[in-house]
Amino acid sequence: MAEAAAIKNILDPALVLGFSNLREMRTVGPHRIAAGHGIYVTDTDGKDYIEGASCFYCSALGFSEEELVEAAVRQFRELPFYSSGLHRAVPAVMELAEKLRDLTPIKNAKIALGATGSEANDFLLKFVRAADRMTGRSGRWKVISRLRSYHGGTLATASMTGVPESHAQFGLPLPGFLHTHQPDYFNMALPGEDEAAFTARMLGDLRDLIEREGPETIACMVAEPVSLSAGLVPPPEGYWAGLQALLAEYGIRLFADEVITGFGRTGPMFGSETYGIDPECITLAKAMSGAYLPVSAVVMAPDFYDALELASDEAGGFTHAGTYAGHPVCAAVALRTIELFEERDILGHVARIAPRFAAGLAAFADHPLVGDTRSVGLCGAVEFVAAKAPRRAPQPEGILSKKFAAFAKDRGLIVRMPYNSVCLAPPLVITESEIDEMCARFGRALHDLEAWAA
């Protein structure tokens, strides 16, 4: 910490920061986070913050879990690096795959590993091409995802990400990446439209998109069970059942991006379980290793994998690999993370404290600037409005949530602020009293926001 603090505010830093205003970085520099303990992080000025969003919605076991440090050190001493591929594999990496096979809702799954969530999603988009080619579906090359969902930073996954403003900078999306609605009932419902009618309209629009593009050209749809990057938009009544039926009708595969929702974030181990979704493949990352080291996974249904095996037969091998597709130290840490989930009954803990978290957020519902509060497991959102009745959204979009995030930072709370919402997703190990403290800091920041907006 002392050493980190000695790194003084570097203006015009060499480091290029993602999702940051690059010009501002030249004159202001980034907020420098130097240490962590439990649900708290400390900046180089020595100020503590509750990491209310687990950094990028990652941290499960907090910022100071010694067991994970020890697991890394053990593996570093045994075999610090070796790639798994070319007919060789490291036991710790194989063990992680076995563990994931037992854990995930896809029975008898096969597991490919990667380093990041983007990589897992990108690999899956590549694998589906082979699987489709081997199963007489070669004409299917397009991918559907949802507006406002984030799926990664590579060319393909950034194309899949449903944020047109982000696409514009890079000349994306690539051809074949299609986007359908995020089913945001709060913001998109027509006057008097109930949830069931809204769902029918959303799915009707998806059907139109599929028909327009040609169902025989579409390989898959990739979606998060619930999307925090979109502001935690809960699936409206009948949405998942209807969506799955629709895709099945057209032979379009469904893949779940569980990079955030995997590992207890929504309560059960996987978001697919929370919402009764039956995807053919699932991608995982982030909390899988407590986010201590980069490791990700593509979980594939047996039939899907069998097609890859056929492709391998045809070419004399599976022409896919990654130097760090299953780094031994990352795998050992992920394995220990999953063991800790079991030993400490992290899912039981989340189930016990989620109601307090939900109640803490719901208590802000009457505030004049709050239009909606929502939560599932340990993800929550508070959506701001400029006026409640008749409802008026903040203009420009995001002004209140951005301002709130700045006040929250002053009050010692780090949040994320997608669109007009503020999202909270604290480390899963948060205690009841820490939830109370987080909500108290939230309340103070809300008070500051109200004074500013007056």
Ligand code: PLP
């Ligand atoms: N998918 C989802 C749902 C994500 O939220 C993210 C990252 O935030 C990714 C994929 C990409 O993961 P990574 O940043 O590890 O590449």
